Amino acid sequence: MIASTDQPNYGSVGMEEAEPPAHVKAAMDTLFLDEPSQDGTRRRIDYILAWETSKDENEEAKRAQFRKTFEKKLKRRGLVIERAEDGDFKFIKLHATYDCLFTLADQLKIKLPLRMNDTTPEPTLMSSIMSYFKWLGDMFQPPLFPEDDDEIEELAVKNSYNYYTAEYSHTRKDKFAHEALGLENFFTVAERNRLVRHILDEVVFQEEKKVVDDNGKVVEETNKMIGITRMVKMGNYTAAYPLHDGPYRLKNDDEHERWVEHKVELNPRQKLYYTWASPRAWYKIQPMDPIRRYFGEKIGLYFSWLGYYTQMLALAGVVGIAVFIIGLISMGADGPQTQACPGGNSSSMIMCPLCHSPCKFWMLEDACSSVRLNHLFDNNATVFFAIFLALWGTLFLEFWKRTQNVNAYEWDLFGFEDEQEILRPEYEEMAKQRETSWFKKNPVTDALEPFTPTSFKITRMLTSISLVLTMIAVVIAAVVGVVVYRIIIYNVGARSSSGFIKDESSSIASGTGSVLNLIFIMVFSAIYGQIAYWLTTFECPRTDTEFEDSYTVKMFVFQFVNYYSSIIYIAFFKGKDLGYPGNYTTILGARLEACDPGGCLIELTEQLAIIMIGKQFINNVQEILVPLMSEYMKKKKIREEAAAEQGLEIRRKSTFSKLVLARWEDDYSLTPQPEMNLFGEYLEMVIQFGFATLFACAFPLAPFFAFVNNVIEVRLDAFKFTGVLQRPWAQKAQDIGSWYGILDYISVLAVLFNAFIIAFTSSYIDQLVWTHTSPQTSYWEFRYATADAPLIFPDYDCEPSIVESSAHNISDAKNCSQAVGACYYLGYRNDYTAPNPYDLNQNYWHVLAARLIFVIVFEHFVFFVKSFLAYIVPDMPGEVKVQQLREQHLTRTILFGGDESEEPNGAEAHLGDQFEAMDGSMEVYEPPE
Numbered sequence: 001m002i003a004s005t006d007q008p009n010y011g012s013v014g015m016e017e018a019e020p021p022a023h024v025k026a027a028m029d030t031l032f033l034d035e036p037s038q039d040g041t042r043r044r045i046d047y048i049l050a051w052e053t054s055k056d057e058n059e060e061a062k063r064a065q066f067r068k069t070f071e072k073k074l075k076r077r078g079l080v081i082e083r084a085e086d087g088d089f090k091f092i093k094l095h096a097t098y099d100c101l102f103t104l105a106d107q108l109k110i111k112l113p114l115r116m117n118d119t120t121p122e123p124t125l126m127s128s129i130m131s132y133f134k135w136l137g138d139m140f141q142p143p144l145f146p147e148d149d150d151e152i153e154e155l156a157v158k159n160s161y162n163y164y165t166a167e168y169s170h171t172r173k174d175k176f177a178h179e180a181l182g183l184e185n186f187f188t189v190a191e192r193n194r195l196v197r198h199i200l201d202e203v204v205f206q207e208e209k210k211v212v213d214d215n216g217k218v219v220e221e222t223n224k225m226i227g228i229t230r231m232v233k234m235g236n237y238t239a240a241y242p243l244h245d246g247p248y249r250l251k252n253d254d255e256h257e258r259w260v261e262h263k264v265e266l267n268p269r270q271k272l273y274y275t276w277a278s279p280r281a282w283y284k285i286q287p288m289d290p291i292r293r294y295f296g297e298k299i300g301l302y303f304s305w306l307g308y309y310t311q312m313l314a315l316a317g318v319v320g321i322a323v324f325i326i327g328l329i330s331m332g333a334d335g336p337q338t339q340a341c342p343g344g345n346s347s348s349m350i351m352c353p354l355c356h357s358p359c360k361f362w363m364l365e366d367a368c369s370s371v372r373l374n375h376l377f378d379n380n381a382t383v384f385f386a387i388f389l390a391l392w393g394t395l396f397l398e399f400w401k402r403t404q405n406v407n408a409y410e411w412d413l414f415g416f417e418d419e420q421e422i423l424r425p426e427y428e429e430m431a432k433q434r435e436t437s438w439f440k441k442n443p444v445t446d447a448l449e450p451f452t453p454t455s456f457k458i459t460r461m462l463t464s465i466s467l468v469l470t471m472i473a474v475v476i477a478a479v480v481g482v483v484v485y486r487i488i489i490y491n492v493g494a495r496s497s498s499g500f501i502k503d504e505s506s507s508i509a510s511g512t513g514s515v516l517n518l519i520f521i522m523v524f525s526a527i528y529g530q531i532a533y534w535l536t537t538f539e540c541p542r543t544d545t546e547f548e549d550s551y552t553v554k555m556f557v558f559q560f561v562n563y564y565s566s567i568i569y570i571a572f573f574k575g576k577d578l579g580y581p582g583n584y585t586t587i588l589g590a591r592l593e594a595c596d597p598g599g600c601l602i603e604l605t606e607q608l609a610i611i612m613i614g615k616q617f618i619n620n621v622q623e624i625l626v627p628l629m630s631e632y633m634k635k636k637k638i639r640e641e642a643a644a645e646q647g648l649e650i651r652r653k654s655t656f657s658k659l660v661l662a663r664w665e666d667d668y669s670l671t672p673q674p675e676m677n678l679f680g681e682y683l684e685m686v687i688q689f690g691f692a693t694l695f696a697c698a699f700p701l702a703p704f705f706a707f708v709n710n711v712i713e714v715r716l717d718a719f720k721f722t723g724v725l726q727r728p729w730a731q732k733a734q735d736i737g738s739w740y741g742i743l744d745y746i747s748v749l750a751v752l753f754n755a756f757i758i759a760f761t762s763s764y765i766d767q768l769v770w771t772h773t774s775p776q777t778s779y780w781e782f783r784y785a786t787a788d789a790p791l792i793f794p795d796y797d798c799e800p801s802i803v804e805s806s807a808h809n810i811s812d813a814k815n816c817s818q819a820v821g822a823c824y825y826l827g828y829r830n831d832y833t834a835p836n837p838y839d840l841n842q843n844y845w846h847v848l849a850a851r852l853i854f855v856i857v858f859e860h861f862v863f864f865v866k867s868f869l870a871y872i873v874p875d876m877p878g879e880v881k882v883q884q885l886r887e888q889h890l891t892r893t894i895l896f897g898g899d900e901s902e903e904p905n906g907a908e909a910h911l912g913d914q915f916e917a918m919d920g921s922m923e924v925y926e927p928p929e
Contacts, residue, residue: 030663031243033082033095043080044189046196047094047729048664049228050239066236070205077199078103084664091664096196101187104195105168111412113163113177113186115890117883142275142287158185161289165412166891175894190296190730193242197729200228200240229675239672241726243663245294248273248723268294269722277718282711286718288407295721296730297411301404302678305736306685306717308403310710312396316692317704319388324700326381336767336779337375340597341368346780348807352581352787352823353796355491355591360813361789361820362799364780367597374602378762382697386754387862389696389703393747394866397740398873404735405876409884416734427452427542452540464535468554471528472561478520479565484587486513491590509593510603514610517566521611522618528558533675544731548676549738555683556742563611563687567695570604571757580838581787581825594826597780599763604698612691612702616709619684623720626671670726677728681717682739685710689743693750697757751866755858759851769847782843784824788832789817 032042051067054060071081071092078100082093105112160181168176178186187195208224228240246267266274272294274280275287286307292300331337339346347365354362408414486509493505501508532554541547575595579585585592596602661669674680688709692702721728758764763783770782789796798816802808810819822832828844830836 031245033080033093035082043095045093045243046096046192047200047240047242048667049092049094049237050664050668051090051237053088053090063236066205066231070203070231073203074199077203079196079199084662086665089665089668093664094196096192098183101192101195104198106170108198109167111165112168113160113181114166114175114894115164115177116157117162117164140283140285142281142284158182160185160188161293164887164890166895172895188293190293194296194730203227205231239668239726241667241672242729244667244727245269246663273722277715277722279715282715286714292411295728296732297413298731298733299678299721299728300411301407301733301736302681304403304407305400306710306714308400309396309685310707310714312392313703313707313710316389316392317707320385320700320703323381323385327376327379330379331372331375337372339778339780340364340371346778348805349780350802350808350820350823352825353793354594358797360797360799361802361816361823363801363805364597366799366801370596370602374596374599377605377698377700378599378601378764380764382700382762383758383764385700386697386758389693390747390751390754390862391865391869393693393750394869397744397747398870401875402873402877406880408734409880413732413734416732424541424543424547427540460539464539464554467531467535468557471531471558475524475561476565479569482513482517482520482566483569485516486510487587487590487593490593510606514607518611518614521562521615524562525559529555532558545733545737548679551676552679552738556686559683559687564690564694567604567607567611570600570607571695571698571761575600580827580829581792599761601698601762604695604761608691608695608699608702612688613705620716624716624724628724667726671724672726673728686739686742690746693746694753695757696750697754697762751859751862755855759854765851765854766847769850773846783826785827785829786822786831787825789820789823793817793823
């Protein structure tokens with residue numbers, strides 16, 4: 001804890017040259033160890049380990065022994081340790097010496113700066129066109145900070161991200177650009193905490209041991225335990241995290257513009273907040289290089305993908321709004337919707353009761369509003385929109401592949417999974433615990449490497465599959481339960497004495513069923529997340545990438561069923577196989593749900609809107625409010641202890657303002673990073689992508705709502721990573737992993753889903769066949785058949801609208817079936833007066849043939865165009881290929897005997913001299929046991 005102070009706020013207007021007050025300077029000093037190196041150089045804190053003292057003395061002694069063993073081995077690995085205490089809160093500050101960093105870089109074949117990038121991209125047609133609109137693009141560009149401005153040569157030279165890289169080797173250490181950059185820039189902050197994290201994950205803090213007595217009985221047995229993750233889960237430490245670069249906000253936010261103008265006064269975290277995470281920056285393009293530098297390439301790729309996806313949604317949203325407006329305009333046009341409304345030639349048709357008594361006969365015009373509303377989303381424009389969105393999905397994926405490859409080159413990610421990614425410590429330990437047959441020679445390097453036999457993989461894979469299928473069966477059972485609930489509620493509501501409940505029974509059943517389904521979705525998601533993680537750990541994947549891919553596939557398969565099953569029911573099953581008068585299909589004595597006269601599309605839209613918007617709202621609340629509450633409580637506890645130590649009586653909030661937490665204390669109060677911190681973010685967006693594409697024809701506004709949500713989501717996620725969560729260790733990733741394959745899978749399914757929804761759920765094909773075969777009759781007479789009311793529905797009553805209608809000579813609503821004579825029901829069947837009453841008629845076969853032809857033509861056409869677009873869009877821009885070849889040439893030339901004039905250092909100083917100058921007091925590094 002830093003001493004309290006009452007000094008004024010630094011950075012007030014008019015204080016351009018003011019020195020920071022003591023408490024601000026002291027807070028910044030806490031980014032470094034107290035003890036400098038032998039030459040006086042300050043040593044940055046690379047990682048913090050924290051814990052709180054347990055009240056249980058025996059438990060605390062046991063944990064202390066684990067910590068002692070762990071820290072002893074950290075020192076042997078070359079890490080410098082300092083301690084800090086604040087009451088019950090204990091902290092260990094870790095710093096990696098340069099010897100340690102270079103040894104690890106050599107051991108892990110880390111790519112390090114070799115020579116400055118001298119390639120000037122040639123202008124392309126697109127860049128030439130965009131140059132004319134530079135003034136427009138500047139409005140959306142974030143402020144450029146000096147370290148990112150390649151025009152400032154003295155700063156560009158010190159930016160390691162402007163350099164070609166190569167795998168580091170001690171034998172060629174003089175070829176690398178450590179002299180030109182300086183050691184403090186040669187290893188970036190992200191690279192430092194990544195390498196320190198590797199050490200933390202490797203350290204063994206308990207060896208495997210088995211003690212046997214004279215009788216051969218095992219009296220004591222301990223398993224091997226490894227890594228910081230296990231230490232935190234056991235409670236030996238409560239947190240492990242790199243430090244943020246100071247506070248994320250200025251003390252006086254009103255001076256935002258002044259601080260942005262004088263950018264050098266901001267720390268990297270503040271730069272990200274004010275140019276990216278702040279609500280004021282909502283319309284700005286994301287500063288991808290600063291994001292990648294601060295959080296690492298893996299998080300950088302996520303935000304790059306999210307930003308690109310949001311931009312593409314803008315186009316789909318505009319087209320969706322246009323389709324919605326077309327539907328709105330055409331609601332009053334001549335067609336089935338006007339025939340069914342008052343004054344239409346079919347409005348007086350008497351319809352059969354929709355459920356058992358006391359449901360009543362009703363007139364078609366009673367459903368006028370439902371028919372018109374359904375037309376809003378069920379019209380000719382929706383076919384175009386379904387085709388458009390299928391092609392949009394292909395363009396999105398193909399152009400993202402290009403963007404991803406550009407990022408992979410510029411961020412030095414090509415070949416990461418094959419060449420640089422290390423094995424998971426758990427995987428290595430499992431191999432070491434087995435016989436030597438669990439090691440085999442790498443055919444490329446000829447070195448012994450751990451591996452898992454096929455029999456081992458199959459056994460564990462089958463276990464995972466069986467549990468996943470069990471959970472899917474539970475979800476399907478829940479969906480069936482919701483369907484039964486809807487049927488019961490609908491039938492109960494239809495018999496209600498309340499006129500409102502009776503009239504709205506279908507909407508009540510559908511709406512409450514949707515809410516109930518949303519609750520099931522959120523509960524099952526939380527439960528299955530834990531099960532899927534345990535199953536993936538049980539499988540013991542080889543690398544972190546394989547672990548995440550396996551976990552991702554399990555979770556997506558489950559969530560696909562979890563989120564989409566109820567929607568699929570409405571889209572493909574509801575209103576089908578209802579039977580016919582006198583032979584209705586029933587469940588528990590109740591008739592199956594029927595669609596409204598206009599069709600099921602409006603209900604599908606309602607279900608999509610409730611689940612999609614409700615899920616996004618709940619997720620946003622969970623992501624921001626819960627961590628903020630946790631931070632408030634933890635920080636309050638730390639400040640209360642600090643105030644008590646300094647003798648400050650806490651009577652008002654101003655007491656807290658006098659206390660300045662050290663950086664490690666302030667960060668400790670933040671919410672820890674989830675173990676797979678990006679999985680939930682990707683899953684949320686991929687499920688949203690499915691909502692927008694799989695059911696595009698049912699809800700053309702879905703891309704627009706997704707776009708609006710994502711504009712907010714980008715800034716919420718930015719704020720969460722910048723201001724709410726502890727800083728993550730900077731992970732690398734070559735791409736977005738298995739999410740790309742899942743998105744591609746969804747885009748293919750979207751073609752089939754939309755084809756079948758248009759053909760079998762919407763009324764598009766029905767109206768098309770009616771127009772060409774029976775234009776002389778009304779659409780409703782074509783679509784509906786007649787039933788013998790007195791025979792099938794005796795003693796049923798009529799709705800008052802029938803009695804009030806001048807089209808019918810019915811004076812009494814009670815027991816009116818004799819007066820009605822015939823009623824209409826949905827189905828392509830013969831009228832009850834035909835020779836074969838209630839049998840399927842010729843129109844049924846015409847419509848069925850048209851539906852099948854439409855599905856075949858639609859999917860063949862769309863798949864052909866999708867394949868053509870995927871073929872003509874290259875995966876990588878030509879200029880990036882040139883730069884990649886240039887880098888490969890330079891690497892070979894410099895490392896393997898090229899022109900000495902290409903020596904990047906420009907000096908003959910030996911690397912070891914710099915080591916001695918920077919880390920003269922460091923401990924000797926020993927390789928891992």
